[in-house]
Amino acid sequence: MKLIRFLLSLSVLVGCVAADICAQTSSSASQTVTFGVHRSTPVVVASAQTSTISVSEMGFERTSPLKITVGSDVRSHVLSEISNVPSQRSFAEYKSSLSAVKSFSIKSSSAEKPVVTLTE
């Protein structure tokens, strides 16, 4: 596909030259480079049956899943498994839109109030 696009641009150029309407001695192409810095600081949520975690501290789009530790039950989850995140969204979609999400909730299914730790 890239080769086709390049060959197409070449053919346009050749046609341009044949028509004697242009001569190029320089050409430019631009790229948009997106960047950011996030200091990896684990977010620890105090005990609560329902915990709300602000992701504003998380800065911007994630490049890897977050590990969630609930109490002593150490499990890794992708964020799409957490409540308050639209379940129909895949992790990839959620990852790309996380910067727009300010907070989400984690609810315990038992009476025990969980200690939730959110890390990179």
Added chain:
Amino acid sequence: MSPKSFRFLLACCILFPLVALSQTGSSVVQTLTVEVKPVTKIAVSGNPGALFITDANAGSDVLSVSDNNSKYSMMTNLDNMKIVASINSPMPTGTRLMVKLESSKGLSNGFVDVSNAMSPVDVVSGLGKGSDLDQAITYTFAANASVGQINADARVVTLTLTD
């Protein structure tokens, strides 16, 4: 002369010039003017992946992340060409953006700091006539350890094939 002989001679006199005028070939001439104009073209495959620094290496003063998922192609019929790079606005204080263009036809200058390259800086030199397809572009974004959090931001890097 008999009337029969007279008619025969008359027919010969009429037909002979026609035979003499018959054509077996014909030519016309055209003048073609040809010219090859200077042609220079560079194209990129798209934008690089996001350069997010998300963690620190213990003991490191500089954090960095790289991406080499974008490529460029170029062609020219001129000699002594080069590729230069520029950025639309300076990078934040304490950060650097470097770019490296691979080249099979010219000499890559390796990683070139374009953090403040409002004026173009050379990234590939010594390019001659020909084309170079799908050469890798590598970006490295680096931040000093003293730099705090920087939310997602973007810059436009322009690559120019020129003399």
